[in-house]
Amino acid sequence: RVLTGSEWTKRDLVERYGVAAEKVVITPYGVDPLFGPDGPAADGAPYALFVGGLEPRKNPLAALEAVALADAGLRLVVAGPDRGRRAELGRAVARLGLEARVEVRGHVAHEELAALYRGASCLVFPSRYEGFGLPVLEAMASGTPVVATTASSVPEVAGDAAILVDPGDPVALAGGIERAIADRERLRAAGLERSRAYTWSETARRTLEVYRELL
16 A cells, blocks of 8 residues: 555556555645644744745745735745755845845744744745645644645645645735735634644554555
8 A cells, every 4th residue: 555645646646656546545644733823922023934945846936026025014934944045045035125024044943833833924835846735734723824826735735724826926925925814814713623634643543544454
């Protein structure tokens, strides 16, 4: 058997690698209880949060461009490991005149990440491809509105609890950010409800079923 977290990845395995569909079992991922609406929250001026490595697939440059187009009072906090693109990100910040509005944290501990989620006006997640999209789930569980793309597995995880726009469209992403802030309470409630369906205990239960079947 092949275990994977989403229907999208299952289709990829079948279509691209020729894995027999009946051998692929969906075991959706869960969310760490650390990511919840209660607890310390980062403070300061309002900010959108980008979570992910600095790499083309995660598309951090689109997040920069969207924030540049959005409300001038909104900052962008970037949390994630450097994938050799920090200098490129810095050049984009300078080109867009965002030096005073962008904070690059690099890799952060889980406790700090949880506080960043809670304090954010929204998560901005412009990824071009995801096998699952765990930051979307973590943000929803934290009570944070999500603005993401329609790419790959993201709509499957987000359902109707997030604002989804076409990938590669910073103008649409900026509009999504403004809509998320305006509709914060509805998205917060929808995200919290959606995230409750994803638990690691359910992942473990489904995984154990596969082992029992095979053994």
